[in-house]
Amino acid sequence: HEDFGYIFSRNDSLELSCHHEYDPAKARIFKIIVIGDSNVGKTCLTYRFCGGTFLKNPEATIGVDFRERTVELDGESIKVRLAIWDTAGQERFRKSMVEHYYRSVHAVIFVYDVTSLTSFHSIPDWIEECSRHSVGPLVPRIMVGNKCDLRDRREVPTSAAQRFADSYNFPLFETSAKDPAEKEHVDAIFLTLAYRLKSHKPLRLKQPSVSNVTQLWNQSEDEGTCQC
Numbered sequence: 001h002e003d004f005g006y007i008f009s010r011n012d013s014l015e016l017s018c019h020h021e022y023d024p025a026k027a028r029i030f031k032i033i034v035i036g037d038s039n040v041g042k043t044c045l046t047y048r049f050c051g052g053t054f055l056k057n058p059e060a061t062i063g064v065d066f067r068e069r070t071v072e073l074d075g076e077s078i079k080v081r082l083a084i085w086d087t088a089g090q091e092r093f094r095k096s097m098v099e100h101y102y103r104s105v106h107a108v109i110f111v112y113d114v115t116s117l118t119s120f121h122s123i124p125d126w127i128e129e130c131s132r133h134s135v136g137p138l139v140p141r142i143m144v145g146n147k148c149d150l151r152d153r154r155e156v157p158t159s160a161a162q163r164f165a166d167s168y169n170f171p172l173f174e175t176s177a178k179d180p181a182e183k184e185h186v187d188a189i190f191l192t193l194a195y196r197l198k199s200h201k202p203l204r205l206k207q208p209s210v211s212n213v214t215q216l217w218n219q220s221e222d223e224g225t226c227q228c
């Protein structure tokens with residue numbers, strides 16, 4: 001079937017029927033797309049979250065790579081399956097897939113490379129592509145600046161990225177898929193999104209404990225607090 005979202009839901013029900021302890025009533029699956037220029041580290045970030053390690057020598061993504069991780073929220077009471085679409089940044093490897101990327105998407109992660117101003121300046125184009133594909137305003141969007149481990153090569157100051165993110169009302173995170181010390185932070189970024197998707201309402205998030213994180217949910221005053 002052409003629609004990969006459909007394949008996901010079929011696999012989902014297959015697996016659900018094989019695992020008796022898995023309560024389908026408590027399992028929800030969300031499609032998250034990871035978008036941004038080629039070479040910003042989308043594959044390494046998603047691999048870090050789903051595989052737990054830094055992927056050495058990744059190849060440019062062709063079309064899309066699917067990754068998935070089930071996370072437990074609120075202790076173990078709620079299981080959420082994150083179906084992560086690691087998209088291709090190179091135009092020639094993505095053009096036939098773009099419609100599939102955006103179909104029935106639940107959340108969008110825009111990634112840039114903090115050592116590449118060009119990749120940061122591309123973000124408006126990615127936002128524009130997203131809007132063109134009728135992704136609704138209620139679909140959460142976040143921005144991630146990757147490769148923070150390359151401190152000497154930084155080209156995108158946090159302050160500029162934060163101003164930009166604020167102007168779109170996006171939370172901003174800066175992290176590194178490579179730095180092992182950032183592993184928990186990468187988890188926290190995806191968990192943040194999972195909580196938001198689960199609750200279906202905007203959340204005001206606490207500043208994560210990792211010091212070089214910048215994040216904001218610029219939401220209204222009457223919102224809850226994330227537990228991560």
Ligand SMILES: Nc1nc2c(ncn2[C@@H]2O[C@H](COP(=O)(O)OP(=O)(O)OP(=O)(O)O)[C@@H](O)[C@H]2O)c(=O)[nH]1
Nearest residue numbers: 038039040041042043044058060061089147177178
């Ligand atoms: N130093 C450093 N290098 C990274 C980091 N994340 C990714 N890289 C490197 O950046 C290069 C590109 O990483 P990918 O994850 O393949 O980039 P991508 O965004 O998936 O690229 P496309 O698939 O072409 O869109 C690789 O050489 C990675 O080793 C990071 O956090 N720090």
Ligand SMILES: [Mg+2]
Nearest residue numbers: 042043060061
């Ligand atoms: Mg890739």
